[in-house]
Amino acid sequence: MTTSETIETTGQSTPSKSVPPPSTTNPYVGIFAVFLGAGLATLSSRLLSVGLPDLRGALGISFDDASWLPTAFNMATIFSGVFVVFLNAFWGPRRILLPAAATFTAASFLLPFAPNYQVMLALLIVAGLASGTFYSLTMTFVLTNLPKRLIIFGIAAYAADIVFVSNIATLLEGWYVDHLSWHWIFWTAALFTPVMMVCIYFGIPRRINTEPRLxxxxxxxxxxxxxxxxxxxxxxxxxxxxxxxxxxxxxxxxxxxxxxxxxxxxxxxNPEVNLKFLCTRNIIILALSIFVFKFMHLAAIVLVPGFLSNIQHYRPLETGHTLAWVALPMFAVVWLVATIIIHGNSRLVLALGLTVGAVCCWLWSHVDTSWSGSSFEIVELLFSLGLAGAYIGLVSSIVLEALEAGALTSAANAATFSGFMHLMRLFGGQVGVAALTHFIAVREQFHSNMLGLYVQKGSWLTNHRLLMLAGGALPQSTGKQEALQRAATVLGLQVRAQAYTLATSDGFVLIVLVVIVYLLIMLLLEPGKITFKALSKMQ
Incomplete structure (x- = not known):
């Protein structure tokens, strides 16, 4: 999720020697191009992560080798994601996005034809370097080309783009594997990125620039x-x-x-980096909101799918059906949230969205091994609405803070602010993933050890359980001894399932605690002076 593509001055605060020529391009076509690019970058990353087991099986790659494929892709995205923000201040989005999109198209098309693992890894690095530019330039272009009265709806459209793609990725990957082939994990980007290139050509103007002084x-x-x-x-x-x-x-x-x-x-x-500009209370607190939002989002993209896969043995298509349906309500709600923010307070909407998400995580923390996909659905709808509200409130608050702090007063301030927010989005999100993954593993081991204290050989409760399981396994066994062995295996799996379920419950509680701590930190925010209602009245 991608929440902080906020401010930089591609069109308003560029170096004095950069004078854009008269443009015949349509900015709305350009906005569609950058939205499409952000969506494709999100979808490609999610398809690769979700489809990794199918990819591993189709290519015969070991688990260890396959795990490096999404890692390499995301490392490349990290490398280019922050760098390109500063480069954009001199070259402009057109000069960056056209070659990047062409490179991404070629790499995505060639990936299924990779003759070996090393070539596939190299192509993924190339694709990651190219797609890393898409996210970073999206809101930059939108904010500098939309009329001020429409900026909030541009933010809503961006939120709708990202959340919709994030929710349908699992369903789409499952459908590809069941009805087409694993090749479409990569060919989806190869099919739609040329459309993005056409829109860039007709929607983003050229800019005459000096060479970057980076x-x-x-x-x-x-x-x-x-x-x-x-x-x-x-x-x-x-x-x-x-x-x-x-x-x-x-x-x-x-x-x-x-x-x-x-x-x-x-x-x-570097004269184009002004680190002192970031040393304000509001900027730091709002930057932390990016981490908190992405950490809360892990409930829907890590904990729930992980539970359904490990406990109920759902395939990606089945998990996708459980998660994807909320994309349409979210798509509708973002416009309502944007309208509310015009007449209200973006920070309040952010806090309310996070609160709704925390309540949903608390409800999910009562999970047990009998839960299936339908058990999550009602709360999932409420969670998705809270997520949409928090997302728009987050980006809106960051945009207003950038305007109020003076990010548009110089190219250095704009590039520094935007680069810092991208850093929080890219790196802060991964910190959350690593922390939650490690937490789940540690808690699963803890619960497994605690449960093991009550599942001891010779205990009458354990013996009774084994005899019941052995009785069920006896018709499929050659004798009583084999039935007991099967019963012991089943009991071990049941203990593991219970331990993983308890660890998942702990993960939801951890998310709730993180959100509560951040909501208390939000009380330290200094009052904002700019609102979208006032902004919309500006010419």
Whole structure:
């Protein structure tokens, strides 16, 4: 989710030597292009993650090797996602997005034809580098090309785009595998990205620019450090964190490059980065809201699908049917939320959306092993509405804060603000995923150990349970001994299922606690002076 593509000055606060020529392009076509790009980037990442088991089976790739495919894609996205924000201040979105979209199309088309694992990994890195530019330039272009009275509806359209795609990805991947082939995990982007390119050509104007005066080395160090640290977080749980030489190497290299970035900043500061601009209470608190929102969103994209897959053994298509139907109500609600924000307070809408999401997570924390997809549906609808409200309230609050803080007064302020928010979206989101994944694993082990204290060999309760299970397995067994062995296996699976269910419940409670803590932090926000109602009246 992608919540902070906020402000930069592509059209309003560019360097003085950059004078755009008269344009015959249609900005609304350009807005459709960047929305399509953001949706395709989200969909491609989700399809790859959801479809990884099917991809592994089709290509005969080991579990360890396959796990690096989405990691490599997202590391590449991280690398280009923040860097391109600053590059955009000089080159403009057209000069970046056209070649990036062409590269993404070619890589996505060629991926199913990769002759081996190494080539597929390389193509995914190329695709990730290209798609990383799509997110980062979406709201930048929208905010600088929409009339002020329509900005809130641009934010609503962006929210509708992202949440709709996020919800249908699982269903779409399951349908592809059952009715077409795994190739469409990649070919979906190859099919629709050329449409995006046509819209870019006719919707985003050219810009005459000087060459960027960026500190290339500093940005390269910083981007590489983020990518390596992201990879360490993504693979940490699987490789047992610092007990793995690979994780240690990635962390050390990432921290070293981050240190090199700081040294470079001290020795040769980049004039297009104004870090002091970020040192305000409101900016920091609102940036934290991106992490909290993405962490809450994990309830729908990690905890619920994980429970249905591990406990009820749902296939992606079945999980998709459970989750995708709420996309349409969410799509309708975002426009109502946008209208409310015009006449209300975006921060209040953000707080209300987070509160609704926390209540839903609390209700889901009562999960047990008998729950199926239908058990989540009613609360899922309420959760999706809260999520939509929180998303629009979040982006709206960040946009208003950018305007009030003076992000449009200089290219350095705009690029710094936008880059920082993208950093929180990309890296902060992965911190949440790693934290929740590790928490679930630790809690599952804890509950398994606690349950094991009551499932002891020789205990009359355990023996009674085994005899009942053995009686059910006896007709399919060659004798009593085999039936008892099967009963012991089934009992072990039942203990594991119960432990995983309790860990999932703990995960929902953790999300509730994080939201409550952030809502208390929101009380420290200084009152805003700009509203969308006032903004809509500006010429």
């Amino acid at each position: 500190n290339w080395r500093g940005f390269t160090y910083f981007s590489l450090s983020l990518a390596l640290l992201y990879g360490a977080l993504d693979q940490g749980q699987r490789l047992d964190w610092l007990n793995s030489g690979t994780i240690v190497a990635m962390v050390v290299a990432g921290l070293f490059l981050f240190g090199a970035t700081i040294v470079r900043r001290m020795v040769q500061p």
